[in-house]
Amino acid sequence: MPSRRMFLAGLLASGVAPRASWADAGSPAYLSAARLPSGAYALFGLNAGGQVVFEIPLPGRGHAAAAHPSQPLAVAFARRPGRFALVINCADGTVKTRLDAPPGFHFYGHGTFTADGSVLCTSENDFNNARGMIGLWDVRNGFARLGAIPSGGIGPHELRLMPDGETLVVANGGIETHPDAGRQKLNLPEMRPNLSYVSLDGATLDQHQPPPEWHQNSIRHLALRKDGLVAIACQWQGNPTDTPPLLATHRRGQNLAFHDPGTDIWRDMQGYLGSVSFSGSGAEIAVTGPRGGVALITDASGQPQRLIEQPDICGAAPGASGFVFTTGQGLVLEDAGTSRQMASEWVAWDNHLVSVA
Amino acid sequence: MRWMLAGLVAMCLPVMGWTGERTTLIRQIVDQEVLPGFAALSRSGARMAGWAELSCEHPDFRYNYVAAFSAWARVSHLRFGPSEEDNLAFALAFWPDPRGQTPKSLRKLLATSDTDLLSPDKFGEMSVAARGFYALDLLLFDDTIQSAGMAEYHCALVQAVTRDIATTAQQLDDRWSAFAPNLTDPAPDGVYRTEDEVLRELFKAASAGLQFSAELRLGRPLGTFENPRPKRAEAWRSRLSLHLLTEAVRGSGTLALRLSAGDAALSARLDRKLRRFEARAAELDDPVFAGVSAPQSRIRIEALREDLEAIRRIVDQELGPHLGVSAGFNALDGD
Known part of the structure; x- marks a missing residue:
């Protein structure tokens, strides 16, 4: 019987025969879930100009979506602690398949595909063991579950595949939750978030924690630049008056570098970042603070450049050279040095704006 | 510089009434709800611990247990400021406990019979799962835990938990009194601006x-x-x-x-x-x-x-x- 590593290597090598492409779904550049004025939820495709190219009803509030690199497939995750995710064919709006978390597991709301699109990786909670896991799903085999590997910590949230194509970088938020206790945080006194690099065959390769005095700085979201630089957005769970820097960057082999612009910006954001993104050029990083209604843009070394004030700003993704942002009030904004409204819809854009490759 | 200027822009909220009304309202909430609530908690906690010290079986201990637990429930929503410092609120109330960490840690303690762990200093450093009202509830009322371990050690543990609750409640009371001016007199360099x-x-x-x-x-x-x-x-x-x-x-x-x-x-x-x-x-x-x-x-x-x-x-x-x-x-x- 082949080992899981060989099996995965085989999958990665053989690739996926393309049938339909994203062009069949109107060539969206971005995906985002949203709440409609009726209170219903839908998954939207937006083109590079911020205009809607498709709208597909969802059964409830989602969190993030994952876009397949070549086929027009989006995976929409139910909101934490969701037990299911839908694989949606964005070309015709049909649900291709439904992913059910195995007994004892639930999804955290983020996922990512391998570069060739053969494996979907999802952040999950093995809640009776308070252990973070990454679920692996076989795309070519109808998204059958291949298994799960440890995420390297508690509460894995956003994850990305590193440029080497075989290492995942995972934001382990450190917060223990259990579906029997709703969204209640169970271990704030002892939480230990980390950034972990794990190989697809389950080895933890490298791990970094915030310094002990910032152990309540939950590492939740991350963005990845082509050269492997990781930008990290945190949520502070400690005393609001002690809010540490919420933005960090990391490069493998080095230490976590936290970036503090030296103003009250983290307090203005109420210690809470919603999303993080590199700019299209890779020269800048944006973090959004929906609670403060402000986004902070820094250069790639964390030096502050400018602020964008916009109520409930949260979604962020790379634009042509700068960024594209979405807000809970329906705006789609572009920023490449100055901000400009691209579109405005009668919807509340949900947390994350996801790039389609 | 644009960055500096932008940083100065306040997060503005539309507000009710005029300043005087809000000042009075906050003062009333602090003086008539928050501070009396934590004072009641620390009083009842001390009383409970006092009776437990006399006897683990004393009816007045049980009575004051209910009083102290109720006083906690009354202020349990005030999870900010001092309540979040040093995990004081968690030390009083570790619940819900879906993985059963409280019964686990209590059984472990009862099995050791290690009295050194029960000194106020040592016990105050123990995992929050073994402390507070929910741990005490199991010690007093759980079918198996109430009779687990040696009777003498069991009672010593009950007394350690009640003492620890009283200490934590007193700390909360003191710290909320000291914290109150932050609420009643917000200032640009204060906790609340x-x-x-x-x-x-x-x-x-x-x-x-x-x-x-x-x-x-x-x-x-x-x-x-x-x-x-x-x-x-x-x-x-x-x-x-x-x-x-x-x-x-x-x-x-x-x-x-x-x-x-x-x-x-x-x-x-x-x-x-x-x-x-x-x-x-x-x-x-x-x-x-x-x-x-x-x-x-x-x-x-x-x-x-x-x-x-x-x-x-x-x-x-x-x-x-x-x-x-x-x-x-x-x-x-x-x-």
Whole structure:
């Protein structure tokens, strides 16, 4: 019987025969879930100009979506602690398949595909063991579950595949939750978030924690630049008056570098970042603070450049050279040095704006 | 420089009334709810520990246990400021405990019979799962844990837990007294910079407290119709579940009611809903929500939840906007 590593290597090598492409779904550049004025939820495709190219009803509030690199497939995750995710064919709006978390597991709301699109990786909670896991799903085999590997910590949230194509970088938020206790945080006194690099065959390769005095700085979201630089957005769970820097960057082999612009910006954001993104050029990083209604843009070394004030700003993704942002009030904004409204819809854009490759 | 200027722009909230009204309102909440609440907790905690010191079986110990636990429920929604410092609130109340860490750590302690661990210093450094009211509830009322270990050590552990509760409650009381000026006199370099920030904090506490009561104190035992979970009720062993729920809703509900000052119609509606909840709770002859398992009795507990949800709707959809607290789609998501 082949080992899981060989099996995965085989999958990665053989690739996926393309049938339909994203062009069949109107060539969206971005995906985002949203709440409609009726209170219903839908998954939207937006083109590079911020205009809607498709709208597909969802059964409830989602969190993030994952876009397949070549086929027009989006995976929409139910909101934490969701037990299911839908694989949606964005070309015709049909649900291709439904992913059910195995007994004892639930999804955290983020996922990512391998570069060739053969494996979907999802952040999950093995809640009776308070252990973070990454679920692996076989795309070519109808998204059958291949298994799960440890995420390297508690509460894995956003994850990305590193440029080497075989290492995942995972934001382990450190917060223990259990579906029997709703969204209640169970271990704030002892939480230990980390950034972990794990190989697809389950080895933890490298791990970094915030310094002990910032152990309540939950590492939740991350963005990845082509050269492997990781930008990290945190949520502070400690005393609001002690809010540490919420933005960090990391490069493998080095230490976590936290970036503090030296103003009250983290307090203005109420210690809470919603999303993080590199700019299209890779020269800048944006973090959004929906609670403060402000986004902070820094250069790639964390030096502050400018602020964008916009109520409930949260979604962020790379634009042509700068960024594209979405807000809970329906705006789609572009920023490449100055901000400009691209579109405005009668919807509340949900947390994350996801790039389609 | 643009960056500096932008940093100075305040997060502005539309506000109720004029400054004087808000100043008075905050002062009243602090002087008549927050500080007396923590003073009552520390008084009853000390009394409870005093009786436990005399005898683990003393009826006045049990009586004061209920008083102290109730005093905690009344302020349990004030999860900010001193309550979040050094995990003081967690040290009093580690619940819910879906993985059973409290019974696990208590059994382990009882098996060691190590009296060194029970000194105030050592015990105060122990995992929060082994401390506080929920640990005490198991020690006193759980069928197996109340008789586990050697009787003498068991009593010494009960006394260590009550002493620790009293110490923590005293610390909370002291620290809240010292913290109060931050709420009543916000300043640019203070914990809160404006009265709006203070009101937002108080509103969040009321709203989150009601949510905790609805989703956990009531929601856990209710489970689903097909799968009710009566043994997940809070403190069911001591039969305090309904009592603690009532106290907790009274605490967060009173705060919400005070915050509604300035809108008579809103106050009246909220007051009516709070009274209805209290009346329904008083009529419910089921202290531990055991009735969740039978359709006829379950309906009455579900009605209680609906009353609580009605309070929550008013608070989140009307009180929030009345205070000018923004309720953004993403801002409230917390994910």
